[in-house]
Amino acid sequence: MPSRPTIYDVAALAGVSARTVSRVVNEEAGFGEATRLRVLEAIDKVGYRPNMFARALITRRTGTVGLVVPQMIDPFFAELVDGVQAAAKASGRTMIIAKHDDDLADFDSILETMASFGVDGVVVYSPRGDRATLFKHAMRGLHTVAFGMSISGTNLGSVLWDVSLGAELGVSHLVEIGRTKLVMLSHTGAANTELLPRRETAFRHTLQSAGLHFSEARVVRRDPTIDGGRAAMEAVLAAGTPVDGVFTYNDAMAIGALQALAGAGLRVPQDVALVGFNDIAMCSALVPALTSVRLDRAAIGREALALLDRMRSRPDQYEPVYVDVELIVRQST
Amino acid sequence: MPSRPTIYDVAALAGVSARTVSRVVNEEAGFGEATRLRVLEAIDKVGYRPNMFARALITRRTGTVGLVVPQMIDPFFAELVDGVQAAAKASGRTMIIAKHDDDLADFDSILETMASFGVDGVVVYSPRGDRATLFKHAMRGLHTVAFGMSISGTNLGSVLWDVSLGAELGVSHLVEIGRTKLVMLSHTGAANTELLPRRETAFRHTLQSAGLHFSEARVVRRDPTIDGGRAAMEAVLAAGTPVDGVFTYNDAMAIGALQALAGAGLRVPQDVALVGFNDIAMCSALVPALTSVRLDRAAIGREALALLDRMRSRPDQYEPVYVDVELIVRQST
DNA sequence: TTCGTTTACGTCAACGGTGACGTAAACGGA
């Protein structure tokens, strides 16, 4: 932080008190037009910008929001970060971003750092659905919004999307276009212990309510990556499970499945229809373009920041906020 | 920023002065072991964390670095952000991230905000190679490192990778494996006016020094996206240009080319070998896995932060720093 | 034993703003 001109430099040049400069800068009432012009000219001449720290020290507000995600390589998170950033910018706030790589200790120290950095609040994707750390920091006064997991309490709220509905939309679309031999490529790990089972449950329920047969062999679990998706699809084909429709845990797995199907000489969608989840940007650039369940990421950002705002005035219990999911139908189905 | 316990609360509980608590917290010399333990216990009991603003106000250092990129959706930038973040974390710094969407006015106001936020320095990928804004803020005292463009001056340095060498590595690899009918899929726009021509120049030079024919028809320009790459490749095939090797501006275009080649029934690498640029994570997950020119993104982050450090002690002219490029050979060649 | 040195603290001011409050001058209504 190289030293910059202060409010006193401006005051001296404009021939007024620092308090008056402060008033002009913050557009408070109580100064004359002539004074305003002199002050603005002086600000321009010395290149003055307010020091956020001095300001934050007394106002106890920083206009800064923290965002914590597991990582940013996965396009899903990259696009989520993008959505929250856009929302922050729209409401004039600065964002601090950190990633925890699914490490609980890192996560704890990130929240610690953000708190001492005086963020007005944090928006968080918790590692492995960790709740304890969230409660700990919220209790100490950190305004927190978790997304992708349901949690609420003092200084603690959440923004969710209806995963069950999304899964149902995807699977019933496969049923509607006449597919009867469905398979789900799911996620091995416990990356998020809440969202995972719901997708599988919705898959089973939708099959059953369509009168289709469900068996455990129709859910194959691997890492939620391209390679994992390819491996899962290859396992299905190798096992000889009859299949004409595939629903995947996320788009990365769908891309992998696409590769495996191509490798086996099966055509998409003629032989096998394919539905992904999350609708990352790449879906529309694939051949064939991938049908996927879309989350409104901009809305997630907006809702999270709005929730933080509400918390400022009323920091008690918050009901989870839901954002819409919708199915985007493309060439793969 | 909800109110948190201060150094005075700790001091009162431990029965010492605030100054002594400060000394313990910052591990300065000059306190007894018994005192240290009492203070640490008190810190733990009240849940004290130093207020960064008060500290920054007096030390004039924030331990914060700004990172400005055009966007974060493109995996190349997402991975770059990741690399810089990792480097920042390793050196104990916090990062503020912003994106400018190639908008010059946004870029200017982002730097303004970061400066008033008291960042120790910024690491920047300039929109459209803009230099004027960089010079303006550097002149006012903002320590700046640009990457991907060569620039230097007071408070201003750059971290680069040798694009020419990267292009040469990629193209001569194609030549070495016996390909003689090469095509380059390049970038229409002026996203970065410096890096662009160098790739094309290296392509031409490498062809010529291998005794191969070069013609303008062998460079096709489109948007640097998957769709752009597909369109470019389709244009080459439609024009009937003979081709057995393709070098692309970036990996996204290579993915598009892969789709177009598959659509035309051409096999990779048997019929056409393919080399991308940047080596985004996805390259290894493609079928066939993509040969690509890799930039050491972690090194970019490290070098950028190291340059900022050097600037603190000596803010004058800096020679650009280069990070390595290397060719990662995979199945597509 | 004496006196310089080190250790282990404490005191005070300052960083750059803004909230709370004070006040002189201008204004306006009866």
Add this chain to the structure above:
DNA sequence: TCCGTTTACGTCACCGTTGACGTAAACGAA
């Protein structure tokens, strides 16, 4: 003309921390 109100400022303290400096007590060497 008088007095209450508004306008347009200024003054001062304080936000939480650390730099500069002071000092009493303990220590150590002659």
